[in-house]
Amino acid sequence: MPDTATATAVRAPALELRGIRAGYGRLTVLHDVDLLVPAGKVVALLGPNGAGKTTTLSVASGRLAASGGHLHVGGQHVNGASAAALARAGVCRIPEGRGIFPTLTVSENLKLVSFLGRRADGVADQAYERFPKLRERRGQLAGTLSGGEQQMLAMARALGTDPGLLLLDEISMGLAPKVVADLYEVVGQLAATGISVLVVEQFVHTALAIADYAALMVQGRIVRMGEPADVQDALQATYLGGSAR
């Protein structure tokens, strides 16, 4: 475990979940989740299907209200804050699937980012610079882009807004390895600028390569958290059956 005492003394953790319970209707998915993303660090959230990883991100981004426990973002208690309010406060979530508006054009998608308080052209310039493909396709409907281009467009929101906390949900899903590598290079660059990142990823090694810490989640609970090397054994033992790639 990181030395939390000194970490808080310097800078409050970017995200802290304390005893979080959450679910959908009568179904409880998260039972007593404790999770910490120290400021400026990358944490990989790993676990089998249905463990509650996406639900954890939903709670952290304000999409889903926790039915119990405490949610802290940047040291502030933010239980009950809406997803939009948290987004404006600097929590940037790139959702599972494709985080784009398919019936809007690429440039219109980027323009919407300006509701986060950034100038629209600044966001677009930054996105086009990092992903030149997007500039070529700026007048095209986002839904007609390839999967990789759509994910680049989704990542452009993280690039252009300088968030405090980045929540990534399986951004590699359904993409070619080369595109995945490219996207994770961007994630690495963002992390290097001091942005805290919580990443959910099915390619364990890809995620662990950039992660400072890893948390293993099983059946709605965090069962292990620590340095990637510490978690690796537990990973293989608990759910991957030794077949992590």
Add this chain to the structure above:
Amino acid sequence: MSTFVALTIVGLVSGCIYALTATGLVVTYTTAGVFNFAQGAMGMVAAFTFWQCWQGWGLPLWLSLLLVVGVAAPLFGLLVERVLFRRAAGAPPDQTLATTLALLLILLGFAFSVWPVKDPRILPRYAGSGSVTFLGITLSATQLLIIASTVAIAVLLRLLFSRTRLGLAMRAVVDDPDLLAMNGLEPARVQQLAWALSSTLAALSGVLLAPLVQLNVLNLTLLVVNGYAAAMVGRLRSLPVTAIGALGLGLAGSWSIGYLPDLSFVPQWFQATLQQGLPMLLLFVVLIVMRPDPLRAGAPRLNRPPRIPSARRAAVSGAGFVVAAAVFAAAAPGSWLDTGSRALVLAFCGLSLVLLTGYSGQVSLCTLSFVGIGSYAMGKVGGLGGVLVAVAATALVGALVALPTLRLRGLYLALATFAFGEVVDIGFFGHYFGASGTLRVDRIPVPGGGAGYFVFCAAVFAAGSVALLAVRRSRFGRRLAAMDDSPAASATLGMRLSRVKLGVFMVAAGTAGLGGALFGGLGAGIVSATDFATLQSCVLLLLLRIGGIKTVTGAFVAAVVTAVLPVVQQQVPSLGGLAYAVTGLGALTLAYAPGGLGGFLAELPRPHVPRVRWVVHA
């Protein structure tokens, strides 16, 4: 100026009104996912409020316009979103449909009680009798105003959606409300603005339409409803196509009034149906022709359907019900018995909705049309033969409605049945029930006078209920429940959805037809077409939902309320529109108890009586 040009102008003017309504519909449907059945009623109330400000209180015209269209209408839109639809985000379409129907009825009830029908109200034409002549074409000031405002609105909306960040957000919320929140914008706020915009458009269409027609609550509501067809032409998505559809609809309506009478080979009643029912016919046709949505596996529903009583329990309760009815018949005064019989007949008709909508999930807004057709058959044939003809005829008509609509579900099916009901109102009841709108229908011969018929109706309802519950427990009933839960899953299991749907439609229509035959002899043997109006079908459906649409209790409760409320209203005439308002307000409780009263009762804990079989060892 030639007749053609004059007709074209009239058509364009009504097309403009349709376009305004339809645009409002599309805006709320795309941004908030709600098809607002109350759009017409909102326009109607706006027109009346406008009359109140301008003519009633004598405010200047500009101030009245500003107050109604600029202030009251947007505020009302905000209120509707906040109170009725914020909680229902992501609710199944039939629930939001019920909510908008409830809003429609509340507004009707409100209008009927605030502006009683007996005092006539006339809205003068704007700018008096002024007119403008341009290129030899003369337009009245009102016509010019309507066309100019519609063009202005179209341009403004175009600018809003293509140039502004807000318009962009309104388009984005259609795609993905959650993602919009991740961009820092509250989706609910955007949807609220969409409601305000839509309400303003409704008010504008009502205010512009009112001087052209008389200020009549139902007429005004239904005229605006005609815009639905235009919205459907644009597939509830495209505003330009919607506008084209609206103008086409207006022109077709106007030309049909001008030129159809020249075609002497077209029978008179058919001409009348075409002229008045054109928008609804078009709505029906568009729905049938439209490419249907693909079958999708729905999200699992977490609320459990109510328990189905066992055969024994049903039989015992049924027998008890008949005995209770016999005691009531012996004790109650004669005037109560007619109302009571009416309630029982309606309850029997309600059973057809329990089967069709409750068990099978097929929303129908035209149940009473079948009842009316059954009544007509009974009136023409009479006796027991009349009952048989009524059942056979309605089952056949049910099949005719079901066949083209087999692939429609949810909202689209509801709209198709609504359109069918309206067409039947205009073309069938309007013609065959004569100018008075009434028909003499005699009772089937039952001994014992009014009391005897009352007990007979109770027995028929009880038998129908027992049979319905038996159907629900049967193989066919399980198929219906499966189809309601997930058409996609049922299809993958090899179930032929079209056969099951056709079957259930025919049985439900036949049941309604039988109910129609039983109407004979009620109210001194005169049945009235207004009892079978599509709007009444909507009321019945809502009451059933309140009573619990998956239960026999629901049918009974709905029928008693339907039969008793008009009697109450007769006693207290000041409560105009009471039935509408009560139904509408009651339907709002559905947000809290989706199963209705029947669902609530069926879930009450029962005393647990252990059955122990002692095994005695020798």
